[in-house]
Amino acid sequence: MTVEVPPWAADVARALPRPLLFATVSGAHLYGFPSVDSDLDLRAAHLLPPEEVVGLRVGPQTLQHAGMRDGVELDVVSHDLLKFATLLNSRNGYVLEQVLSPLVVVTTPLHADLVVLAPRLVTRHHAHHYLGFAANQERLYAKTGQLKPALYTLRVLLTGIHLMHTGRLETDLGVLGTGLAYVPDLIAAKREAEHGPLPPGAAERLAVDLPRLRADLAVARDTSRLPDRPEPAAVDALHDLVVRTRLGRDPSATGRAPA
Structure with missing residues (x-):
């Protein structure tokens, strides 16, 4: 955007x-x-x-x-x-x-x-930053159920995965989330209000996708061609x-x- x-x-x-x-x-x-x-x-x-x-x-x-x-x-x-x-x-x-x-x-x-x-x-160890940041945001999302920490968790995990695979930094969730059909709805809801609610059905999708993406980032770290130093x-x-x-x-x- x-x-x-x-x-x-x-x-x-x-x-x-x-x-x-x-x-x-x-x-x-x-x-x-x-x-x-x-x-x-x-x-x-x-x-x-x-x-x-x-x-x-x-x-x-x-x-x-x-x-x-x-x-x-x-x-x-x-x-x-x-x-x-x-x-x-x-x-x-x-x-x-x-x-x-x-x-x-x-x-x-x-x-x-x-x-x-x-x-x-x-380096491949930048994945630790993204895993840690995502864990903090996911805890906040679990506590509040709010849209903002859910978006941050998705963005952080997808940025880390992309970095591990390509060595290039991408931070725009609209670019990173093209494989998740509900991401445009999340972004549209966030544009309306900083602390708005999740769109209907998003919580169920996130319950499946966040653990999967977290595991994907750990695998991407371990298999990345990025150097150790x-x-x-x-x-x-x-x-x-x-x-x-x-x-x-x-x-x-x-x-x-x-x-």
Whole structure:
């Protein structure tokens, strides 16, 4: 589906009190099922100056902002470049999805470098992230019976399966769920209300499909051709990127809105 990002999203991201390296949209907008009352989740990386890293007064590793704009609830989170790179060089699917999000509101040449490097850091062990995330959402769904955690559980499992099979990241449930005939109805219901009920019959289908997909992801992990560890040359390149950027040898520390 086509997702419209508010034109002021870049201004909201740049209001954080450190230079941005990128900012992208995450959450329901990225997953292909925003509702009319969805909040806007912005995820970013910022750059601390050397004096806030090597001295006694250490700058914020994570910046957060919450608020409202034009009736839209905001959730903005940014990590310093070193923290972001450390997470990226792990099996953290959150930051992988953030840096590779196609919904870009602020970008830099360094962001472009990260987009190139990120796929080379993907391993079969990213499946553990998706299995864990799905388990948390499935517990929430079992407790509440609500549509939103059901959609999140489906999306997470299908993203993990696709990543294990192809090495490529896909987060849009409308693309991932083409083999499940009831997914369009779930997405349509979610568009109407953030915390709406499940459509009739969906609970019965989910009771069958969620355990099957969870098992499919475990098998996909065990049979994936993805490596056990990130590509060493990519890790070296990520290290060099952090060092030269921190020391001011890279002119990419000022974020710009995408063309």
